[in-house]
Amino acid sequence: MVSSPPIRLPKTLRVTDEQFSDFVVANPDLRLERTATGELIVMPPTGSESGNYNFELNTDLGIWNRQAQRGKAFDSSTGFRLPNGATRSPDSAWVTNERWEKLTPQQRKGFAPLCPDFVLELASETDNLDTLRQKMHEYIGNGCRLGWLIIPKTKQVEVYRPEQAPEVLQSPTSVSEETVLPGFTLNLRTIFGT
Template structure:
């Protein structure tokens, strides 16, 4: 995603930001906790295909486990630190999802997913997305996050206890650990 950073005074009501995003739904719009707005276009074909592959396997596991809900890359979450972000794919336990009311579920859910995946696209900078994973996802309560770089065939596994593992090569599997019991993702599914 090509990112254009714009500074603005944070809106006093997230409803206004939601309306702004709705009026510009052809763009991917996120907001950092400091009020920075990140604007980008949709994914390219290769990134979209890889996102679909990841979402398919996550959904396949979710349907068999029946433990929660999978969200695609168009889902935007309003996080506890006031940032508003969208991962490539995410999962939320049924208990956490059901704690939200219907109005919260319909717009930008005011909750951090239990699990997120960020897929690095050709326009993303690794350090920027690493910071997003660490500060926005893990820092707001995500229990497990994967950052996957298809170009270098590298995956980074972030845990809520602060541990980060680097996995080199797409001949390995990533585990959902205790967050997604029984979920294994074969990185070879992302080889182009």
């Protein structure tokens, strides 16, 4: 059995959109993102606890979406090509049926050229909070209508909305937003232990 050599990238590597697509195809086991300036970001796998939290959050979103049938829900392995040129993979995302149906079948198979209506990012132990906050602002600046940044370490949820300062919720047992996600309540007891 031939093993692959480890990938070593320069601290900052900039790639074109086409190069990024080629790199993704050549490395299907890697989780990759590309910033609006073309910087390639290789994301390590999450730890077991964060992986469990992600699963719980995605389960809640998936169950609601299956019942509501208002859009399409996505997990952390899904990339979206944002209007600013970045390709991002939120931990959870949701797009309305109306916007999804406007995409061609080819666009749906690749990195959908849109910013989700809703994104959720879960801060793991190794994540840089400033970087995650910048991503949340990037999502909102590219058309996202609602973003939740969940920080288990401090038991906080930062709520991002267009044209508003982030709202910080301390130790909530759940979070919801009727305007964007009618009828959806995200249970945070399994993550915050409250």
